[in-house]
Amino acid sequence: MQQKVLKIKGMSCASCARAVENSVGKLNGVVSAAVNLVSEKLDVKFDENVTDIADIIEAVKKAGYDVDQEPDGRFAEILVHVSGMSCASCANTVEKAVKKLPGVKDAVVNLVSGIAKVVYDPSVTGMRNIKNAIEKSGYGVSKIEQGKISQDETERAKKEAASLRTKLIVSAVFSIPLFYISMGHMLGLPVPGIIDPHMHALNYALVQLALVLPVIITGRRFYTVGFGRLFRREPNMDSLVAIGTGAAFVYGIYAVMMILNGNDEYAGNLYFESAGIIITLILLGRYLETLAKGRTSETIKKLMGLAPKTATVIKDGRELVIPIEEVQVGDIILVKPGERIPVDGEVVEGRTSVDESILTGESIPVEKNVGSQVICASINRNGTIKFKATKVGEDTTLSQIIALVEGAQNTKAPIARLADVISGYFVPVVIVIAILAGAAWYISGESAAFSLTVFISVLVIACPCALGLATPTAIMVGTGKGAEYGVLIKSGEALETAHQVNTVVFDKTGTITEGKPVVTDIIPAGRLDETELLRLAASAEKGSEHPLGEAIVSKAAEKNLELYDVESFEAIPGHGIISHIHGKDVLLGNSKLMGDRSIDIKGREDSGRLAAEGKTAMFIAVDGELEGIIAVADVIKPGSKKAVEQLRKMGIEPVMITGDNLQTAQVIAKQAGIDRVKAEVLPGDKANEIKKLQEEGLKVAMVGDGINDAPALAQADVGIAIGSGTDVAMESADIVLMKNELTDVPVAIQLSKRTIRNIKQNLFWAFAYNVLGIPIAAGLLHIFGGPLLNPMIAAAAMSFSSISVVTNALRLKRFKPHHIN
Secondary structure: EEEEEEEEEOOOOHHHHHHHHHHOOOOOOOOEEEOOOOEEEEEEEOOOOOHHHHHHHHHHHHHEEOOOOOOOOOOOOEEEEEOOOOOHHHHHHHHHHHHOOEEEEEEEEEEOOOOOEEOOOOOOOHHHHHHHHHHHHHOEEEEEEEEOOOOOOOHHHHHHHHHHHHHHHHHHHHHHHHHHHHHHHHHOOOOOOHHHOOOOOHHHHHHHHHHHHHHHHHOHHHHHHHHHHOOOOOOOOOHHHHHHHHHHHHHHHHHHHHHOOOHHHHHHOOOOOHHHHHHHHHHHHHHHHHHHHHHHHHHHHHHHHHOEEEEEEOOOOOEEEHHHHHHHOOEEEEEEOOOOOOOOEEEOOEEEEEHHHHHHHOOEEEOOOOEEEEEOOEEOOOOOOEEEEEEOOHHHHHHHHHHHHHHHHHOOHHHHHHHHHHHHHHHHHHHHHHHHHHHHHOOOOHHHHHHHHHHHHHHHHHOOOHHHHHHHHHHHHHHHHHHHOOEEEHHHHHHHHHHOOOEEEHHHHHHHHHHOOOOEEEEEEEOOOHHHHHHHHHHOOOOOOHHHHHHHHHHHOOOOOOOOOEEEEEEOOOOOEEEEEEEEEEEEEEHHHHHOOOOOOOHHHHHHOOOOOEEEEEEEEEEEOOOEEEEEOOOOOOHHHHHHHHHHHOOEEEEEOOOOHHHHHHHHHHHHOOOOOEEEOOOHHHHHHHHHHOOOOEEEEEEEOOOHHHHHHHHHHHHEOOOOOOOOOOOOOEEOOOOOOOOHHHHHHHHHHHHHHHHHHHHHHHHHHHHHHHHHHOOOOHHOOOOOHHHHHHHHHHHHHHHHHHHHHHHHHHHOOOOOO
């Protein structure tokens, strides 16, 4: 099974997206096909043994659209200089020869420059095959240049906006005087006598015709695409505009012919201004919509621009500045203060603090020493370090984040299904309503001009675009905003489900707690003070691999204590250790070890208290006398209690699940503020416990480390993996938290709630607009003595509908999580 993402060109509304999905979905072997109208991307899953990417591209073309490129960079582009061509037939021959190659998506030959541009899938074919195909056609390849297709969507958006802006200006230059001439005399504005409709009706009509023609030509895409879709029986938004303005223009031509025959009364209803203003307003709407849509993916663009273009690599003792593409795993890279980390790696020399906020949302710089991991695009603050590259290119954390967020933005939320179903029938139904409404008014005795007004108004006020934009715009902004806070949401479905969660289950170890034991208490019981107790214990344990021993050694290192040499060492499994240090016999272990060595620990109330607090007490005796107690425990993270409090404020019940005994589990749960505990649960049974909660009718989110908790994360309605900032592609999770902090769990749920609320607002507006607008355009108000909707106002309303939906989605960019004071 394969999954591909293709860039689709030529779509303008939800009906277009539906047409592509239907065409591709009909192919044998295609499991699913989902189109994101905002990003213009098709996400398709298919069985490569039944169909291939070429069939899918062909299906898209049969639907009336084209495939531009794969956003994930799998398509490459090469430019080759072809020699020996002399005419268009030569160029055509080269194109056909190259296009026949498996894996070639497109080939275009420029006869004037002699350059052939070939877009192909590197996993299927390559330069050698392309060169051979050209040479077999009888031509030579004298110059080769190869490169990747640019992934920068910004340039494409700029070009599209620039093109629409030019069309808008041209259209406005002609439609504004057209509107003035056609309506000026009605509004009492001065109009030259030579084009006065009462005295010179023919001049009046011909001037309007001359002004509307450039507007029609500027908006010709509406007609080529719109009627093309109509003839394929898959009409879209362009079809509605084409029919409406086309009908107005044709009626205007008919009126001009009637005026030529002496029927000057037709000068009052030319409809040229309606066609011109409608096209201008729709171009204005599309231009503003394009600008707004470009802002929905600003986060991705920002992330893509973070990675440095070069890296300073140490080779043979020299510093070499090389392009980032040439960095290889294992290279030693030098990073100075103020520079960005070029790739992921591990520090091998130096110490510094690194600002990882742009990737993890963590505002406090993170200290980095030898052995620490550094992340691509983070900023080195104050020290010079050398690190070994461990992940480069598409494997870096930054690339994974971009791929993950883009993947989420190309998915659909279940809430969008109703809009998808309606949009599939929307345009044909609107056309039928327009015809019926116009015919009904004409039959009722109204004039042809009146009926045409109704017909045009119904067509141009209908807006399937708003339906198609309602969900993807909000998802794109929402997932992008999540990435800014270090919350990576993998799909639209996860985004929607998260807002319904009413129970959050936390794994204990490594999720609520730090995941590793630390020294919590040092209690002297004899002649030695805390420092000397810790020094002796750490000296005894420094060769130990036991987690409790490592915790003691780490505490001593934290206090910069110089340890003693150990003269002898013996580990007693299940009891502790016996060692000879600095001329003293040192025992470190549990009560069993003390009892076996006849060391009196009775009367030590501290041990019972520590046990009640979920801590492990280790007794230390020197030369047969008890000297103190060192307690070690897996403490809860600083943000665990805050996260639980925030969830409770949101009406969500927290639950803790662990394999520990009930007493220890209840101690930790109490510290975190959790009442409901599921203890002594084996790793394999955690999924069953989640299932039991779901059987109670609860919507459950499971929070774990994404590795040991994989089955439980998969069973939960929403699986949330809490990571360390580098492992972002945890397969079993629906949401990945870049920071190792539970306070991001309520942030993810808050973002989901805000995004789904935004989607519902968009869908309500899109449905309400069409439900109210179409009847008004059909003349509902006129039946009760109200006004008849002018087609130009209908066009303005339609444009405003799409813009309002995108603008509303952009409000999500102001999202800020609620924190506890």
